[in-house]
Amino acid sequence: QVQLQESGPGLVRPSETLSLTCTVSGGSISSYYWSWIRQPPGKGLEWIGYIHYSGSTNYNPSLKSRATISLDTSNNHFSLKLSSVTDADTAVYYCARAELLWSSGYYSYFMDVWGTGTTVTVSS
Amino acid sequence: QSVLTQPPSVSAAPGQKVTISCSGSSSNIGDTYVSWYQQVPGTAPKLLIYENNKRPSGIPDRFSGSKSGTSAALGITGLQTGDEADYYCGTWHSSLSAGVFGGGTKLTVL
Numbered sequence: 001q002v003q004l005q006e007s008g009p010g011l012v013r014p015s016e017t018l019s020l021t022c023t024v025s026g027g028s029i030s031s032y033y034w035s036w037i038r039q040p041p042g043k044g045l046e047w048i049g050y051i052h053y054s055g056s057t058n059y060n061p062s063l064k065s066r067a068t069i070s071l072d073t074s075n076n077h078f079s080l081k082l083s084s085v086t087d088a089d090t091a092v093y094y095c096a097r098a099e100l101l102w103s104s105g106y107y108s109y110f111m112d113v114w115g116t117g118t119t120v121t122v123s124s
Numbered sequence: 125q126s127v128l129t130q131p132p133s134v135s136a137a138p139g140q141k142v143t144i145s146c147s148g149s150s151s152n153i154g155d156t157y158v159s160w161y162q163q164v165p166g167t168a169p170k171l172l173i174y175e176n177n178k179r180p181s182g183i184p185d186r187f188s189g190s191k192s193g194t195s196a197a198l199g200i201t202g203l204q205t206g207d208e209a210d211y212y213c214g215t216w217h218s219s220l221s222a223g224v225f226g227g228g229t230k231l232t233v234l
Binding site: 035037044045046047049050058059060061094098099100103106107108109110111112114115116117 | 126155156157159161163167168169170171174175180212214215216218220221222223224225226227228
């Protein structure tokens with residue numbers, strides 16, 4: 001049974017870089033699209049981006065190139081860096097395993113395994 | 125504002141059926157599959173439905189999904205108090221090349 005666990009600082013200063021790691025246990029990080037999603041307090045889910053085991057990445061355009069996702073296959077984890085953070089980046093951050101498939105003429109993208117989430121507060 | 129539109133809340137009595145809608149466009153729901161997630165407050169989302177109407181192992185058949193054109197729906201029958209949660213639709217936005225979610229719907233089982 002694959003499990004994901006986020007880790008990283010719970011408090012980040014404005015204008016600094018948020019750094020989180022997601023450790024994958026019970027399975028290999030090979031294959032799949034390893035994704036980050038966040039949820040501001042009292043709000044809905046926001047997709048941040050993914051990295052494929054091949055190294056290809058894709059990000060939410062609204063983050064304006066502040067996000068970087070990387071993969072460490074030797075240690076079975078992947079990471080998120082979000083630069084120049086502001087109060088608006090305060091959220092619970094989730095990592096997730098995702099599938100992105102092309103099937104019968106349609107894209108299919110869904111997240112089947114999620115981490116428990118970690119709260120990040122941006123404050124001076 | 126979310127790319128996909130969901131009603132903020134729905135409610136129904138135990139044992140009844142409820143439907144949650146998700147409306148999009150030709151660039152997202154119209155040419156992709158839809159997934160649905162359940163989020164009990166204070167916990168991580170859980171995949172309920174993928175590829176419009178498929179259930180992962182362990183999800184009861186009380187939960188069903190459908191899609192027509194640029195809209196999708198999640199149906200829950202035999203409502204239980206344990207079904208009280210927030211429900212989100214999600215899909216791939218082909219023109220943005222990005223994942224997108226609905227704003228979420230809070231289900232209350234009266």
